[in-house]
Amino acid sequence: MTIDIDAVTKILREAAQESILPRFRSLGRDEVTEKAPGEIVTVADRESEVAITRRLRELLDVPVVGEEATSTDPKLLRALTDEPAAWLVDPLDGTRNFVRGSEDFAVMAVLVREGEAVASWILRPTQDRVYTAELGSGAWCDGRRLRREPAPAEPARMRGAVQSRFLSPSARERVEAAVDRFAEVGPGASCAGVDYPLLAEGELDFVLYHRTLPWDHTPGGLLITEAGGVALRPEGDPYRPGDDRLGLLNAADEATWRTVRSLLLS
Template identity: 65%
Template sequence: MRIDEVTDILREAAAEAILPRHRALTEGEITEKTPGEVVTVADREAEALITRRLRCVRDVPVVGEEATAATPALLRVVRDEPEVWLVDPLDGTPNFVAGRADYAVMAALVRGGETVAAWIVQPATGRAYTAEKGSGAWGDDGVRLRREPAPADPAALRGAALTGFLSPGARARVEASAPRFARLSSGTKCAGIDYPRLATGALDFLLYHRTLPWDHAPGALLATEAGCTVQRPDDASCYRPDDDRSGLLAAAGPRCWRTARRLLLPSSDPSPKG
């Protein structure tokens, strides 16, 4: 796998289409693709650049967030094709629009429904993270990421839970659990920022409801290859981007996964597999 070549593609797309518009977007460059969900000219231009260049690396279908917004049936390609690229050209678009630095450019290669390689570039800081199934997770400083287990005491755990898409009852249970942890926030609302924070030790767990594949395939592989547990909270099955069910819990090892699952969503308590 040409890991560095894909990293360079994401960096080049950020340099050409995204960074020049950070804190410089005009009103006409921001629109709503669905009610409450914004998209910018930077999202669309970056995806076009990345799509074209990835096809030169490996000529398989590209499933991008913005292309799928225009043609929802494209999402079926993730299940139907033996190999596909996934692209999130600008993860954390609301942060980008607001002028914040918490946004990322992400890609993943999916083979037979499993993520086999992943890339996350954070343009505002220049950081990049990569992972290859069975070969590990890496920062761009060449250091392999190896996540240590989290503390056993819930009062020492730091996590993030995105509650916006939860049912009112589930949201109330998550919010009620906050005092049990050292810190429970909504995170940065950018998977390309928060998954690396989990993999490098700044967070101990992440809870998501919506699991669109371009949002989670890169970070889930990065976290798993770093030693984290990333599984569905309802049945503890491992994450796959061809599975469109809601709900995903990522944590610093099986013990932390069990603790977070029990306190955040106490209606049932499956044990993590593996």
């Protein structure tokens, strides 16, 4: 079955307009809670996921693996590997940014078939900008084809981001010792739905993550690979949504991936 890319885009836009944007920079104290130590959630996250889940199942009636539902019932993750098809939803990526009033947040969805991402969507609500990717058909931003050019060969000209929040002390020490080899290495936007488009558009040349929850990285992983880049585990294996290993290095091209891995992970 061919999925209607525009129909899913409409679902995400409507959820953002109804549940997220009206609360942007106007959240009440009782609308932000902690779902786990250090992990916050808002009423916008939960309402957005409920709306997206219902509408996606109307479009294609398969299991929906939503971030918030999975925090309550982790067994939902099994659908990504055990079911012929499943939806994967991050109703508000970058919740902490959203709470702070930063525009660095996104709404994301993926269609997974036989354990592989086949279509993905990343919506930046405040910009009304949408990134889409379809397996074998390319990556797009608002109808414009994305083709990622190779990064500069020299590390001193490469720009990247490292999400160091979950790195071990030894891994953080290795990264800190190597960052001066690059033109620029920042912490990223604390939102995968921002970082992956920056990589696909050429604003970044690599992004390194340690924790790789499927709703955070499956949408962008398909976007960057369909744009011509790579999304690989440190061992060199392709990222898959049902894979619970740690570590993910995304890069503009394979040569950049090898260079960055040798400097940051070896």
